[in-house]
Amino acid sequence: MKREGFLKSLLGAATLALLLWGGLPLYRHRHFDIPVVEGPGVTSVVRLSDFCPSLKGTMADTSVFILEGKEPGGKAILLGETHSNEPEGLLAALVFIENATVEKGTLYVIPFFNNSGSRNTRPGDGYPLYFEVPTDWGALKIRLGNRDASPLDQWPDPDVYIHYPERQLLSFIDVRNVNRTWPGRPNGPLMERVTFAAMEIMRREKVDVAVDMHGAETMFPVTNCIVAPEKSVKIATLAAMTVKAKEGFESHVEPSPAGFRGLSHREIGDHSGTLPFLLEAPIPFLDQPTGPKTTKLLLDGKDPFLLSLARGKKLFVPYDESGWPMDRRVGQHCSVVLEILHQFSKKFPDKAVIVRDVPRYADLVKNGVGHYFPNPGKVERKAIVLN
Amino acid sequence: MSWVMIAYYVISAFLLALLAWNFIRERKSPDNLVLYLLVMIPLILRLLRVK
Numbered sequence: 001m002k003r004e005g006f007l008k009s010l011l012g013a014a015t016l017a018l019l020l021w022g023g024l025p026l027y028r029h030r031h032f033d034i035p036v037v038e039g040p041g042v043t044s045v046v047r048l049s050d051f052c053p054s055l056k057g058t059m060a061d062t063s064v065f066i067l068e069g070k071e072p073g074g075k076a077i078l079l080g081e082t083h084s085n086e087p088e089g090l091l092a093a094l095v096f097i098e099n100a101t102v103e104k105g106t107l108y109v110i111p112f113f114n115n116s117g118s119r120n121t122r123p124g125d126g127y128p129l130y131f132e133v134p135t136d137w138g139a140l141k142i143r144l145g146n147r148d149a150s151p152l153d154q155w156p157d158p159d160v161y162i163h164y165p166e167r168q169l170l171s172f173i174d175v176r177n178v179n180r181t182w183p184g185r186p187n188g189p190l191m192e193r194v195t196f197a198a199m200e201i202m203r204r205e206k207v208d209v210a211v212d213m214h215g216a217e218t219m220f221p222v223t224n225c226i227v228a229p230e231k232s233v234k235i236a237t238l239a240a241m242t243v244k245a246k247e248g249f250e251s252h253v254e255p256s257p258a259g260f261r262g263l264s265h266r267e268i269g270d271h272s273g274t275l276p277f278l279l280e281a282p283i284p285f286l287d288q289p290t291g292p293k294t295t296k297l298l299l300d301g302k303d304p305f306l307l308s309l310a311r312g313k314k315l316f317v318p319y320d321e322s323g324w325p326m327d328r329r330v331g332q333h334c335s336v337v338l339e340i341l342h343q344f345s346k347k348f349p350d351k352a353v354i355v356r357d358v359p360r361y362a363d364l365v366k367n368g369v370g371h372y373f374p375n376p377g378k379v380e381r382k383a384i385v386l387n
Numbered sequence: 388m389s390w391v392m393i394a395y396y397v398i399s400a401f402l403l404a405l406l407a408w409n410f411i412r413e414r415k416s417p418d419n420l421v422l423y424l425l426v427m428i429p430l431i432l433r434l435l436r437v438k
Binding site: 004007008011012014015018019022023026027030152155156 | 391392395410411414417420421424425427428431432433435436437438
């Protein structure tokens with residue numbers, strides 16, 4: 001009896017240790033907040049739940065940064081972390097929030113669009129929980145999320161996701177993928193409420209331009225591009241041609257397929273007056289045939305297996321020993337966003353959105369993205385938003 | 388929280404209680420003891436809303 005009690009206690013203690021060892025890092029990751037410094041252009045910060053009250057108190061609620069210009073003009077919205085394992089969108093959004101000043105018009109920025117997904121992980125794929133961006137003052141620690149919302153926040157998944165309102169049958173997992181749940185509804189699953197809130201911003205505030213910033217595999221055909229529906233394609237083409245001619249990088253235009261529902265570049269345009277654009281930058285970290293999914297691979301995009309595949313012409317982007325670093329990916333996003341706004345402002349001068357002080361591709365490649373992040377320890381506490 | 392989610396947590400708690408009861412009652416097999424504890428881990432993580 002004494003031996004049995006001892007054995008049970010020993011096994012119980014070992015299980016508890018296992019639980020703490022495995023569970024604590026996941027708990028800390030889910031509750032880890034990233035400091036976002038309000039830059040000189042930020043005039044107010046609201047919450048997504050202000051536009052869809054049923055989001056209040058959920059992990060899907062997130063901050064919306066508003067940068068209102070001195071002069072009235074057009075309005076644009078930027079979305080980062082629609083997929084939280086594609087952090088170039090988040091970093092580009094932070095560059096805008098922490099540096100931009102708006103001369104004319106208004107800019108809305110949602111850096112953690114799928115806030116629940118950014119607090120989720122993919123342990124089966126060996127994802128790191130965090131990565132660090134080197135800056136002039138140290139390292140900015142950022143949690144690496146997952147493509148889909150956490151099942152802790154939205155569950156159960158259906159056998160098949162029936163898209164609202166088109167009733168197209170999509171994969172079950174897409175019910176937690178915020179880029180399949182557009183345009184959303186106020187009483188639907190949590191991710192539909194997230195997209196509904198963003199649609200409400202666009203409809204109520206009469207937003208003219210929406211840019212959704214992503215990363216895509218080098219082996220995926222829709223990569224290194226601007227995805228645009230019919231109504232946005234002229235501006236997208238002009239932006240693509242201008243960045244290629246002036247800044248020397250490729251970002252071609254891909255048409256938004258009309259028959260594939262739920263995506264931002266399709267539904268935003270079909271359900272509001274806003275012109276949608278979706279940006280894809282190549283992210284080797286997401287490709288399947290790579291080495292370990294390390295933070296180094298996430299940041300420098302260098303992988304020997306992809307290099308070998310590139311020699312066999314199996315990739316959809318040029319790829320060499322220099323990889324595809326984060327600074328380059330964020331730089332592409334910043335330049336393409338600025339060029340889309342520029343082309344839109346040229347076409348509709350009365351609805352111009354003029355943004356200053358945002359670094360472009362060459363600046364980010366030269367100085368690194370971290371150079372544009374101010375030290376949260378050196379600014380007033382009230383200028384920091386934890387998200 | 389939806390009623391399905393609540394039902395899921397109730398079922399998880401019920402299964403956890405069953406496993407704990409079996410763990411306490413087990414007299415002979417150390418293998419079964421380990422098995423009960425291992426099966427409990429995901430249920431505990433879910434109930435604590437960790438994963």
